[in-house]
Amino acid sequence: MLERNPYLVNKAFRTYLVATVLASMALSLGVVIDGVIVGNLLGPNSLSAINLTSPLIQLLSAITVLINVGGATLAAIFIGRGKTEDASRIFTTSVVINLIVGVVITVLGTVFIDEIVSVLCSDASLAPLVKDYASVVLISSLLYMLLPGICVFVRTDSNPKLATAALVIANIVNLGLDIVFIEFMNLGVGSSALATSLGYLVGVCILLIHVTKKERVFRFKFSGIKYAGSIFAMGAPVALASALMTVRLFGMNSIVLQYLGADGVSVMAVCLNLMMIASMFIGGTAQTMQPIGGVLQGSEDYRGMNLVIKAATKILIICLAVLVSLIFLFPGAFASFFGLTDPELVNFAEPALRIFSLCLPLYGINYMLMIIYQIQGHKKLASAVSSAQALMVVVVALILVPMNNDLIWASFAIGELIVLAGTSVAAYVIHKKRGLTTLTLQKTAPEGAFIFDVSMKGDGSDMKSMMDELHSYLVFSGLSASVMNRIELCCEELTLNVIEHGLNESKNHYLDINIKEAEDNIVITIKDDGPVFDPIKYDGDGKGLLLVKGICSSISYSRAMDQNLVTVKVLRS
Numbered sequence: 392m393l394e395r396n397p398y399l400v401n402k403a404f405r406t407y408l409v410a411t412v413l414a415s416m417a418l419s420l421g422v423v424i425d426g427v428i429v430g431n432l433l434g435p436n437s438l439s440a441i442n443l444t445s446p447l448i449q450l451l452s453a454i455t456v457l458i459n460v461g462g463a464t465l466a467a468i469f470i471g472r473g474k475t476e477d478a479s480r481i482f483t484t485s486v487v488i489n490l491i492v493g494v495v496i497t498v499l500g501t502v503f504i505d506e507i508v509s510v511l512c513s514d515a516s517l518a519p520l521v522k523d524y525a526s527v528v529l530i531s532s533l534l535y536m537l538l539p540g541i542c543v544f545v546r547t548d549s550n551p552k553l554a555t556a557a558l559v560i561a562n563i564v565n566l567g568l569d570i571v572f573i574e575f576m577n578l579g580v581g582s583s584a585l586a587t588s589l590g591y592l593v594g595v596c597i598l599l600i601h602v603t604k605k606e607r608v609f610r611f612k613f614s615g616i617k618y619a620g621s622i623f624a625m626g627a628p629v630a631l632a633s634a635l636m637t638v639r640l641f642g643m644n645s646i647v648l649q650y651l652g653a654d655g656v657s658v659m660a661v662c663l664n665l666m667m668i669a670s671m672f673i674g675g676t677a678q679t680m681q682p683i684g685g686v687l688q689g690s691e692d693y694r695g696m697n698l699v700i701k702a703a704t705k706i707l708i709i710c711l712a713v714l715v716s717l718i719f720l721f722p723g724a725f726a727s728f729f730g731l732t733d734p735e736l737v738n739f740a741e742p743a744l745r746i747f748s749l750c751l752p753l754y755g756i757n758y759m760l761m762i763i764y765q766i767q768g769h770k771k772l773a774s775a776v777s778s779a780q781a782l783m784v785v786v787v788a789l790i791l792v793p794m795n796n797d798l799i800w801a802s803f804a805i806g807e808l809i810v811l812a813g814t815s816v817a818a819y820v821i822h823k824k825r826g827l828t829t830l831t832l833q834k835t836a837p838e839g840a841f842i843f844d845v846s847m848k849g850d851g852s853d854m855k856s857m858m859d860e861l862h863s864y865l866v867f868s869g870l871s872a873s874v875m876n877r878i879e880l881c882c883e884e885l886t887l888n889v890i891e892h893g894l895n896e897s898k899n900h901y902l903d904i905n906i907k908e909a910e911d912n913i914v915i916t917i918k919d920d921g922p923v924f925d926p927i928k929y930d931g932d933g934k935g936l937l938l939v940k941g942i943c944s945s946i947s948y949s950r951a952m953d954q955n956l957v958t959v960k961v962l963r964s
Contacts, residue, residue, distance in 0.1 A: 393857055396846035398901045399920055400698040403683050403952040407551050408706065412675030426664050428569045429583050430730020435657045437580040438730050440520035442660035443512045443644060446637040447525055451496070451535045453633030458488050459540035461626020463547045464681045464766065465618070466609070470547075471689020473947040473958045475608050477618075482544055482609040484618045489540055493533025500529025511641075514648070523581030531588035538591040541598045547682040548609045549953040550601055561594030606923045606950055628765045628773035629678075632758070635781030642785035643799075650796045658740045661729045662747045662800075665718065666754075672710040673755040676703050677762040684766040686951045690916060690958075692905060693834050694844060700763060700831055707759060711752045718748040746800040753807035754780070760814055763831050772817060772832075779810045841868055841908040849900030849919065851890040857904065858883060870913075870963075877942045877961045878906065878913055884939050885917055885926050885957055893924030893955065912944060912960040920954050927957065 430438035462485035466478040500507065504526055512521040528535065538561060546554040568586035572578045601607060623630075640663070647655040680699050687695040718725060722744040726737050757780050764773035784806035791798040791805075815830065822829050843864050847853040861882060865875045886902065894900045903918040917926075925948045927936070940946060945960045 393845040393847065393853060393860055395694060395844045395903065396901060397698045397702075398846065399903050399918055399954060400683070400687075400695050401702055402920055403954060404679060404699060404702045406953050407546060407679045407683060408675065409551070409555055411546065411551075411679040412671055426660065426729055428566075428573060429580055430660075432573045433580060435653075435730060435736075436517060437520055438660050439653070439656045440512075440517055440524055440580055441583070442656065442663055443517060443521050444525045444528065445663055446511060446640045446644075447507070447528060448535070449633060449637045449640055451528070451532055452539075453630045453637065454492060454496075455536045455540050456633050457623060457626040457630030458485050458492070458536070459543045459626075460629055460678065460681060461624070462618075462622040463543040464685045465621055465625045466544070467547050467682045467685025467951070468689035470608060470949055470951045470956075471686040471692075473945075473949065475947075475949050476612065478608055479610045479612045480614045481618045481622060483611050483613045484616060485540070485544070485622060486611075487613065488616075488619065488622075489536050490533070493536050496532040497530055500526075500532065504529065513645075514653075520580050523579055524584050527581050527584035527588060531584070531591070534588050534591040534595065538594045538598070541595065543682075544609055545598055545601045547685075548601065548607050549950045550604065550607070551953060553598065553601055557594040557597035560597060561590040563590075564593050565590030608949055608951075624770065625765070628761055628770060628777050631774055632761060632777030632781060635778055639781045639785055643788060646785075646788050646792055647799060650792055650799065654736055654739060655799075657731055657736065658726075658743050661726055661731060661740060661744065662803075664729055665714075665725065665744070665748065666751070669711065669714055669751045669755065672714070673707065673751075673758050676707045676710070677755075677759040679703060680759075680762055680766060683952050684763075686956075688766055690905075690956075691907070691909075692916075695903075696766075696833060700833075703759060707755050708752075711755050715748045715751055719745055743797075743800045747803055749801075750784075750803035750807050753804060753811055757807060757810050757814065760818075760830070763833075767832055767834070769821070769832055772814075772821070775817070776810065776814050779813060780807065783807070783810050841906075841913075843904070843906040845904055847886070847902045847904065848898055849890060849894040849902060849921065850896045850898040851887075852898075854886065854890070857886070861906070874913070874961065874963060878915065881939050881943055881959050881961060882906070882915055882917075884936060885915075885959065888926040888936065889917060889919050889921070889924065889955070889957075893926060894919060894921040897921070908963070909960075911963050913963055915959040915961065917957045917959075918954050923950060924955055925957075926955075 426438055426441055429441060462481050466481040469475070469478040469481065504522065508518055508522045508525060511525065512518045542554045542558060565587045568589055569583055572582035572586055576582070644656065644659060647659045680703055683699050684696055687699065722741040723737050725744060726740040731737055731740055757776060761773050761776040761780070764776065784803050787806040787809070788799055788802035791802055818830050818832055821827065821832055827833060828835065843861060845857060845860065847857050858879065861879060865878060882904065886904065889902060890896055900919060900921050905916040907914055927946055927948050942961070943959050944962050947958050949956050
């Protein structure tokens with residue numbers, strides 16, 4: 392008996408994971424590289440200046456997420472529904488908003504730079520360094536938004552390899568220019584931000600290659616700002632998390648500076664860089680679910696969504712377990728890596744880093760749950776999780792630190808643990824009221840629902856078994872003979888077309904065949920992981936496809952998750 396094989400979902404997840412991790416690295420790795428080079432070449436004060444500027448970069452990240460992650464996730468849902476024209480309009484609206492917001496931030500940042508620096512830094516000795524770094528960041532704000540923003544859409548549009556190439560090259564350029572500007576040209580901390588900006592510019596130019604791709608879904612179709620509200624609503628939970636992270640960074644920097652002084656700020660800078668390293672995997676893994684989960688959610692493939700969540704959880708646990716283990720074993724090495732070479736400062740940093748690292752797995756779990764709730768449409772709960780995650784740590788620190796200064800590092804883990812406990816209680820209440828899964832709150836198919844969901848090998852060896860099982864299932868469902876014949880004909884002709892002409896009867900590929908009831912239609916969805924192939928346009932020498940087009944109410948093709956997706960609707964009556 393044939394069953395649903397997780398192969399296609401897992402392959403899509405693996406393919407997108409690398410690109411998504413690199414997308415998460417687009418902002419954070421630039422700061423990490425700056426921190427390593429600046430800390431070692433310019434000293435702890437310059438490292439502290441970058442750390443104090445991090446709330447500003449986090450705010451840019453929040454705006455980027457609001458516009459682009461929200462837009463790309465919404466577009467992915469429309470692709471899953473077969474509405475590619477609407478997906479293109481969402482893409483165009485997001486690009487236009489990026490351009491407008493980027494220019495506004497640059498103008499306002501240039502005019503009010505002194506006021507911005509005074510908010511970021513209260514230490515007169517560090518303020519000039521902060522101004523040098525922040526000025527370049529504000530002038531280049533459009534690039535800070537466009538590189539990760541366009542990357543999200545290019546990745547969603549089945550071109551993760553190009554997104555990966557753009558981000559890798561951007562960060563290589565950043566690294567090279569950092570060394571040139573600081574080591575060889577003896578420029579200050581601001582040149583490190585300039586290196587990041589120039590790297591991002593190169594990355595954006597590389598991403599524009601996607602425009603030449605004929606098979607792309609996203610095209611420029613401007614229709615005003617009718618989708619702006621939906622884009623912001625979809626991106627709000629993740630954007631809120633990033634925006635409030637600005638408050639968290641500012642609050643914790645202020646508390647550390649007040650109670651632990653300059654040495655504490657230096658250790659806090661290392662903690663921030665460790666958080667950014669973790670965020671590359673946390674954000675990358677969780678956000679991999681957004682384009683894939685969006686398509687699956689749009690097509691109401693709840694079983695596929697469950698497979699994605701399992702894959703993401705496994706990857707996240709492995710990555711964070713390795714990172715936390717390394718921090719516990721070699722805290723001094725991490726401190727030295729970011730420029731803390733003074734023995735007394737390293738001794739001070741070692742226990743702090745060990746305690747701080749305990750928050751990373753909890754942070755990862757909370758963040759991933761927030762992403763899951765966003766995709767599933769539980770926007771209020773997603774926003775509540777993101778808000779609590781950003782603010783609870785500061786609240787806990789304000790309560791504990793006056794009792795014992797060293798408790799500031801434990802505040803991170805305690806705050807995340809409180810958020811996870813509160814989320815679990817809220818999810819349990821919703822689960823009881825609405826009958827959703829316990830913690831992830833997924834929808835499940837109603838008991839007795841009409842769903843035929845199997846996988847086939849790409850060589851066609853399972854074809855006869857699939858058709859026999861489909862026939863038995865249709866007979867059992869009680870559909871009329873005419874409807875059964877139409878479903879079987881559509882499924883057989885399209886599947887054979889894919890196997891023979893798209894996959895070339897290769898055993899190294901798979902097809903997923905899903906048939907379900909939706910209002911007055913029976914919806915047939917066929918997915919495969921072969922090269923770009925639209926079976927609707929290829930009929931060989933036969934008349935099968937013409938017959939399929941004549942008996943179905945609609946038929947569409949799209950390229951989603953780097954896989955071919957065909958959707959056919961057959962009237963139930």
